[in-house]
Amino acid sequence: MPAQIYLFPCLTDNYGVLVHDPQSGATAAIDAPEAATVEAALQKTGWKLSDILVTHHHADHTQGIAALKQKHRCRVVAPRGEAQRIANVDETVGEGDAVRVGGLGGTVLETPGHTAGHISYVFPADKLAFVGDTLFSIGCGRVIEGNPEMMWQSLLKLRALPDDTRFYCGHEYTDANIRFARSIEPDNTALAARADEVAKLRAAGKPTIPATIGAEKAANPFLRADVPDVAKSVGHAGSPAWKVFAEIRERKNRF
Ligand code: ZN
Ligand code: FE
Numbered sequence: 001m002p003a004q005i006y007l008f009p010c011l012t013d014n015y016g017v018l019v020h021d022p023q024s025g026a027t028a029a030i031d032a033p034e035a036a037t038v039e040a041a042l043q044k045t046g047w048k049l050s051d052i053l054v055t056h057h058h059a060d061h062t063q064g065i066a067a068l069k070q071k072h073r074c075r076v077v078a079p080r081g082e083a084q085r086i087a088n089v090d091e092t093v094g095e096g097d098a099v100r101v102g103g104l105g106g107t108v109l110e111t112p113g114h115t116a117g118h119i120s121y122v123f124p125a126d127k128l129a130f131v132g133d134t135l136f137s138i139g140c141g142r143v144i145e146g147n148p149e150m151m152w153q154s155l156l157k158l159r160a161l162p163d164d165t166r167f168y169c170g171h172e173y174t175d176a177n178i179r180f181a182r183s184i185e186p187d188n189t190a191l192a193a194r195a196d197e198v199a200k201l202r203a204a205g206k207p208t209i210p211a212t213i214g215a216e217k218a219a220n221p222f223l224r225a226d227v228p229d230v231a232k233s234v235g236h237a238g239s240p241a242w243k244v245f246a247e248i249r250e251r252k253n254r255f
C-alpha cells in the first residue's frame with residue numbers, strides 16, 4: 001500500500017510532515033519543528049507516532065523531539081554526524097542505511113552543506129524524498145557548516161533521483177526563491193510556468209510543495225549550475241559547476 005502523507009505548516013515558515021504506512025499503522029514525523037503542531041497533526045489524522053526521522057540538528061527541526069518522545073515513546077533516527085548535537089536519539093544513520101517506517105522502506109542519502117551532517121530520506125517505492133534544508137523548491141539551503149562544493153555534490157545526489165520523485169523540504173520559501181531565480185534566468189519558460197503555479201497556490205493559501213525533481217531540474221537555478229547559459233549569466237562561463245553554484249548562492253545571500 002502506498003504511503004500517506006500529511007503536510008502542515010508550523011513555526012514561521014517551517015513545514016512538518018507525517019508519513020503513514022496504512023498497512024502497519026506506523027507513522028513517522030520528518031523532523032519535529034514544534035511538538036504542539038505535530039500533536040495537532042496526529043489528532044487530525046488519527047495516526048499514532050512511531051518514529052521521528054531527523055534531517056539535521058537545527059532547533060527549528062529538533063525542538064519538538066523531547067516532548068514527542070516522552071509522550072509517544074517513538075524511535076528517534078538522526079544523522080550519525082550530528083548525533084552529539086541532538087538529544088534523545090535512538091538510532092544514528094548514514095549514507096545508504098535502510099530506515100523502515102512500518103512496511104515502508106527508506107534509505108539515507110548524506111546531503112551535507114547546510115549542516116555538516118545533514119541527511120535526506122528517500123522512499124524509492126513511493127517516489128518520495130524528504131530533503132530538510134538541502135533543497136527547496138526553486139532554491140536551496142544556506143551553506144552554513146559545509147562549503148559550496150560539498151553543497152553542490154549534495155544537490156547533484158538529489159537531482160539524480162527519478163524525475164517523478166516528489167520531495168518535501170523544511171520551509172515554504174518558494175515565492176522569494178522565484179523572485180531571485182528570475183534574476184538569474186529571466187527567460188526560463190519552465191521558471192515562468194512555476195511562478196504562475198506558485199502565485200495561484202499562495203493566493204489560495206496552499207503549500208507549494210511537494211515539487212518533483214524533474215520540474216525542479218528545469219526551473220531551479222541551484223540545480224542548473226552546470227548549464228552553460230546559467231554559468232554565463234553569472235559571469236562564470238567555463239567555470240566548474242560548483243564555482244557557478246557558489247556564485248549563485250552568494251548572490252542569493254545578498255539578494
Ligand atoms: Zn536548517
Ligand atoms: Fe530549517
